Amino acid sequence: MDFKLNNTEINLENKMMRIGDKYMIGSIAACFTTLAFVPQAIKVIKTKDTAGISLEMYIMSVTGVLLWAIHGLRIQDMALIVANSITFVLSLIILVCKIRYK
Template sequence: MMTLTTCIGSIAAVCTTLAFVPQVLKSWRTRDLSGISLPMYTIFTVGVLLWLVYGILIQDWPVIVANAITALLASAVLLLKLKSILNI
């Protein structure tokens, strides 16, 4: 049975993870990343990867799953931004 704390954490994880989907879709469709800050997305992606490691270390599945998905989404935007800067 899921505790109230785990339930709240899981809902928060879903919300914060899903928040990146519109940005990824818009960036992918338009290829316009001029409004995306490279330093911000770099720092954010590193932070999410560290949260993922933390989740693994404490074996907390909501933290692991949410940050694994968020890391993929943030990395996608970061890679698109790098490609736009490097004209690849």
């Protein structure tokens, strides 16, 4: 569907495809960055070994992803909300284990 606005032709189908691609790439990136915490969480839960994990880094990480989730809620961005909520839980598990097994 094409239309003109101020003598500029706009193709809505191409525009929507580009918007869809943008969100698809963001969603794939969110999946990878969120799932990256799963192996570490599983390893820490199984072995209780947290010697190689930085307490300060995980405090900052947990705080950062919580703030991203809050930001997602404020702007109503479902990808930010879901990805950062899951990442928050996974990184919080690792942080709690780090504190508990220190």
